[in-house]
Amino acid sequence: MSIPVLDALDQDTRTRLIRAGNRRRFTRNEVVFHEGDPAETLYLLITGHVCVRVTTPMGDTAILAVLGSGSTFGELALLSSDQPRAATVAALDSVETLVLARDQFTRLRHEFPGVDRFLVDLLAGYIRQLDMRLIEARYVPVGKRVLRQVLELSRIYGDGSRGTVIPLTQETLAGLAGSTRATTNQTLRSAATSGLITLDRGRVRIEDPVTLARRAK
Template identity: 45%
Template sequence: MTEFALLRSLDPEDRRQVIASCIPRRFKRREIVCHEGDLGDTLHLVKSGLLLIKVTTPLGSTATLTIIGPGDSFGELAVLTPDARRTATVEAAENAETLSLSRDRLEVLRAANPGIDRMLIATLVEQVRRLSASVLEALYLPVEARVMLRLASLARVYGEAAPIAEIRLTQEDLASMAGTTRVTANRVLRDLEQRGIVSLRRGRIIVVSRAELETVAAKL
């Protein structure tokens, strides 16, 4: 059974109540779960698969911020604020399943259990911490380092415990996550390919040696 980070602070009975209040949803690869700007009245717990979080830049292009997987969640802010709008588009990077919890049902749970509010506050605090770390990284790390770190992070997501990871994303996706251009990301990837650390294929990046990639990324 998937362990959801959002529910970790709750006792077992409260976790069961939350999960029992959810509705299972399934999404096919590249299907849009929600669009940026949509009314947000649902919290999602990711049960399986991987989901891309994307936003529209001031120039009108689309940027991929991150990827989330089993145990993660999204939509916490949307269910806490009436008439809230989605701040990002969520797209299934592969077939995915979520457990969706409506604002109305969450309000019932919050009224019955103060622990739900503490759970949501702790989650939002952690999101602020992650955002602060991302801002510092974007401001002070060289672009090559950001590409390497995002690649290593994706290898952990896709590879889990395996020594090799097949990242089923495009170089454009990786570049967007690192806050750079595809040309720059491709230059970094070609260098890693020459060193035998990655192998590039159409629409995917194969990390041949996760150990070597982690070693290189750790030195940045």
């Protein structure tokens, strides 16, 4: 099991943490939990991909993130017992997770002080992601945000090299980049014309990752 955030733990603590969890599998499009549900568990994503989405005040759905294997979600459930889920998480393909309940995690914290480091690393990563999204939303041009999302997703769905396929629609990419569908389409078509990517129905294929990364800076 490759969960980078577990690397901060010693072998014994890591083993106990994994054994305390339960394996759960989800099929494509199955909801892991809904926005507003009670927050009682942390999920470690072993295989597959999930999307994190919220409902806007206008009633629309906005996708906040796509996560791949090695990621975690539902971290805030470990801190508070009275806060509902802030977003809906759904499987984009076949997914396997390790689920840790809050009471299990609390017991482990008492038995193994090193588990607190695990929690600190989780929350630090969560805060870093929020900071980066805020900075990008305020200071990075929308076209570059779209290309940066393509690069990030190419590393989530592969190693980012030529030939990596991102099986997501342009509508999803637009939501992730905080862009409109029209602007996202224009940006992607320009990149395709330059030979950086290939566009197909519901997917993007990486052709020139080096130049793509240079253009996204």
